[in-house]
Every structure is written in structure tokens, then in C-alpha cells.
Amino acid sequence: MSIANEPEARVRELKAIHEIMNLVADYAFAADTRQTDMYVDLFTEDGVIDVRPYGERIVGREAIRRFREQSPDKVASSVHYLHNPHIVVDGDTARGRFYWLAALHWVATDEAVWSSGYYQDEFVKTNEGWKIKKKVMTWFFRTPYDKGWVKEKIMGGEKSRDDCE
Numbered sequence: 001m002s003i004a005n006e007p008e009a010r011v012r013e014l015k016a017i018h019e020i021m022n023l024v025a026d027y028a029f030a031a032d033t034r035q036t037d038m039y040v041d042l043f044t045e046d047g048v049i050d051v052r053p054y055g056e057r058i059v060g061r062e063a064i065r066r067f068r069e070q071s072p073d074k075v076a077s078s079v080h081y082l083h084n085p086h087i088v089v090d091g092d093t094a095r096g097r098f099y100w101l102a103a104l105h106w107v108a109t110d111e112a113v114w115s116s117g118y119y120q121d122e123f124v125k126t127n128e129g130w131k132i133k134k135k136v137m138t139w140f141f142r143t144p145y146d147k148g149w150v151k152e153k154i155m156g157g158e159k160s161r162d163d164c165e
Contacts, residue, residue: 016089019130020123024098027132028080036068044124048134054142076105084118092125093133103145112145 023042030039040061043049049058049067058067080102087096098119106113117139124133143149 013089016094016125016130017087020087020089020094020096021085023123023130023132024082024085024096024119024121027135028082028100031068031071032078032080034068034072036065039068040065042132044126044131044133047132048136050134050136052137054139072107074107076107078105079103082119094123094130096121096123109144113142114145114149115142116140116149 026038027042029035030042043061043064045061046059047061047064049064051058055067058064080100082098082100084099085096086098087094096119098121100115100117100119102115104113104115105111117137120136120138121132122134123130125131141149143151
């Protein structure tokens with residue numbers, strides 16, 4: 001629901017939504033092209049990534065940097081497709097939800113893997129522009145490419161935003 005009734009306020013809201021969509025696109029690009037500095041800079045200093053149950057809750061830019069630097073040990077390559085954006089702006093903060101489908105090379109099993117789910121994000125506008133304050137991942141499935149999600153669905157578990165605090 002938009003809080004902007006005046007034309008100028010609506011333009012500010014739409015501009016914020018556009019900037020946040022670009023921020024999220026940069027997130028996927030930085031992850032897929034292994035640009036760690038770019039990836040880390042997308043987050044606030046106290047930013048959070050919650051990748052449970054396949055990982056942990058990562059807090060702060062330095063921890064996020066270590067997470068990205070260790071990522072090739074788990075995922076040799078990735079291509080993220082982000083879609084169905086839903087963004088609600090409230091002044092200098094916003095919440096968003098984005099679905100993902102990712103093609104991955106899973107190191108542990110040396111196989112191609114599909115991963116799908118959605119991000120629940122919190123954003124904050126800083127002096128450097130919009131940043132990710134919190135990113136919570138919820139999986140629909142992770143499954144080997146050659147078996148597909150019908151024959152071998154490895155569920156990520158259900159969790160709500162409240163479970164990820």
C-alpha cells in the first residue's frame with residue numbers, strides 16, 4: 001500500500017522502488033561474478049544474511065565478507081534469476097520480497113543443482129544510497145539438475161520472518 005498521495009511523494013516512492021530493484025539486481029550480479037567488495041558494499045555495516053537451514057545467520061560486513069570469500073568452497077558457480085519483486089517503501093526504510101531460481105554448481109557433490117525460494121529483505125537509505133539491512137532466504141527446493149524438483153526435492157524448511165530474528 002502506497003503512503004504517497006501527493007505527486008512529489010509518489011515520485012520519491014517510485015524512485016526508491018527503482019533504486020532498490022537495482023540494488024537487488026546488483027546483489028545477484030556481485031554474487032554470480034564473485035565481486036566480493038561490491039557484494040559486501042551492498043549491505044549496511046550491521047547487515048544480516050540468514051541462509052538457514054543450509055547455512056547460518058551472518059551478521060556484519062566483515063562476516064559477510066568471510067561468507068563470500070568462502071562461498072567458492074560450496075558453490076563453484078552460480079546464476080541467479082530474480083523475479084516477482086514486491087517492495088513497500090516507508091520513508092528511509094523499505095521491505096521487499098523477491099523470488100529466486102538459481103542454477104548452481106554444488107562443490108560437495110560436484111553436480112548441477114537447482115535452487116529456488118524467496119528473499120525477504122529489509123532496506124535502509126543511507127548517505128551512500130539504499131543498502132540491504134537484512135536478507136532472509138526461504139527455500140522452496142534445492143535439487144540435482146538431472147533429477148529435477150519432482151523426483152528429488154530437498155526442502156529447505158519453512159520459516160517466517162519472525163523465525164529469523
